[in-house]
Amino acid sequence: MTTNDITISLKKTFIELRNVEDELNRPLEDVVTLSACYNVRQSMMDMMHLYLQSHSIKNHEGSSLEDLLTRCIKVNKQFSAVDLSKILCKEHDHAACTSQYCLTTEKVTDCLLVANQIKGLLVENMKISEND
Numbered sequence: 001m002t003t004n005d006i007t008i009s010l011k012k013t014f015i016e017l018r019n020v021e022d023e024l025n026r027p028l029e030d031v032v033t034l035s036a037c038y039n040v041r042q043s044m045m046d047m048m049h050l051y052l053q054s055h056s057i058k059n060h061e062g063s064s065l066e067d068l069l070t071r072c073i074k075v076n077k078q079f080s081a082v083d084l085s086k087i088l089c090k091e092h093d094h095a096a097c098t099s100q101y102c103l104t105t106e107k108v109t110d111c112l113l114v115a116n117q118i119k120g121l122l123v124e125n126m127k128i129s130e131n132d
Contacts, residue, residue, distance in 0.1 A: 006054050007128055013046045014130045017115055024105055024112065031105050040111045041065070041089060047118050048072050054126060065089070076125060082117055086110040 001009075016039055023036045048068035049059045055075050060067070065084055072079040088107065123130055 001053055003054065006050050007126075010047065010050050010122060010126070010128060011130065013043050013050070014119060016043045016046075017112070017119060020108070020112055020115075024109060028105060033103060033105060033108055036105075036108045037111065040108060040115050041087075044068075044111070044115045044118055047115070047122055051075070051122055051126070076121070078121055078125070079118075082114060082121075084114060087114060 020036050020040045020043070023031060023039075044065060045063075045068060048065075048071075049063075052059055052068070052071055052075065057071060057075065063071075065087060069079060069082055069084060072082075086107070087110065119130065122128070
């Protein structure tokens with residue numbers, strides 16, 4: 001995957017995160033937490049996979065959020081500021097989490113905060129604009 005492909009994929013992921021934010025800004029009774037939870041979790045995984053790819057590090061498809069974060073920290077110590085402690089599915093790979101999701105908007109919001117922190121690190125370190 002070329003640098004341009006990685007940048008394009010990251011920007012698509014950023015759009016997905018904005019969609020989750022839009023979902024969470026709806027009236028509470030209208031929020032679809034299943035969709036929001038799945039999309040924010042997938043966005044976090046995609047961002048870290050793409051960051052690792054940008055550093056020519058092979059990705060393992062069965063990686064958990066914790067595994068990906070550990071590999072990102074090895075590349076860039078700034079990732080050690082990312083706190084996954086409030087994320088329920090952090091130790092499972094995405095496939096294992098498919099049947100589980102956060103039941104409350106509060107838990108999804110916690111995940112979204114972490115995802116936005118990861119996004120901020122990528123924007124800063126990869127020198128990309130999230131708005132192009």
